[in-house]
Amino acid sequence: MSIYTKNGDKGTTNLVHTKNVSKADDRIQLEGTIDELSCHIGVLKTMIRDGDTIRFLEKIQENLTRIDAGVADPYNREYKINDDKTELLEEEIDRLTGLFHMPKESSLPGACRLSAEIDVTWAVARRAERDLAAVSVKFGSDTGSKKYMNRLADYLYVLARYEEAEAAGQKTGTSKLVETDASSENTELHASGTEKVAGGSVSVDTKVENSLISGTSDSVDEAVIQAVLRRMGMQNKITLDGAKKLIGKIEQEALRRGKKAVIAVCGPEGNPIAVHVMDGAFLVSFDVALKKAYTSVAVKMSTMELSKLAQPGGTFYGVDKMDGGKIVIFGGGVPLKSGDTIIGGLGISGGTGEEDHSLAEYALSVLPEIL
Structure with missing residues (x-):
């Protein structure tokens, strides 16, 4: 089967109930923006290491596909976005904002590569929301979809700020990677990569590096080594x-x-x-x-x-x-x-x-x- 059909060579396409729609039509523009948004989210999935966040982004892509289908077939109730999907976005926004200090003023994009990419995605999401509003004025649209797109932009903005905080070591909700028993030299490993020991502190990354180079780990607890390796995106043995x-x-x-x-x-x-x-x-x-x-x-x-x-x-x-x-x-x-x-x-x-x-x-x- 050939990938090209030549049906759109004259600048028109079809919707479910409407034939020969101009590709300049607001509905077609909206579908294109949603496709663009989903592609940007796909890029984010390749950059983010947290599995839960990747799966959450995949659910967003699935919902965008549903919204896209609803533009082409607005009378099909299977493509409506229920409020529970928007509520999931709100719950994730609340969870993230509880893990770091959300800046009160707007941030300039570019604090780190990942947050900058998320900000680009956020900007496309806002454009998709505007395109959806334009379609709604002329042709009507699903109310749930408009709510979802508005909250999606909020989620992406918060996710970008969260990744900036994580890159800067400013997260507050998960500050400890490993905490050993207090009787064991009162040692804690914090997300900053510093091992606090009674009487002073030493860089755990340095201790781990020296341990790995020398081939010994007597001076560093195995759990501490594994925690640091995970934080560095590395692992030397499946658990x-x-x-x-x-x-x-x-x-x-x-x-x-x-x-x-x-x-x-x-x-x-x-x-x-x-x-x-x-x-x-x-x-x-x-x-x-x-x-x-x-x-x-x-x-x-x-x-x-x-x-x-x-x-x-x-x-x-x-x-x-x-x-x-x-x-x-x-x-x-x-x-x-x-x-x-x-x-x-x-x-x-x-x-x-x-x-x-x-x-x-x-x-x-x-x-x-x-x-």
């Missing part, structure tokens, strides 16, 4: 909590596909962290899933990729006979990475090698939300 969250997402996707599998997660050294057996999974899949996870970190590649290299004449031919039979060469195992660092391995067993590998690739796509 049990992270493994459980990842397994939960994989299980939901497996159920959607009608698959029953065993899902195993190991650390970067190959030791198991968590194994989950779905109802109805094959007994043999337990051992196979563990081996797939181990193999992925042992050879630092997916077991699907390894299977191609392990064919007769290949670089890794015979590798499955090594390491006491712990190496497997069929799909379903992938290394888990944070940046370029392998933080663990994932093994899935329950279907064909291709089916298991497809589930593993899905897991890699949702891994950033968990980290």
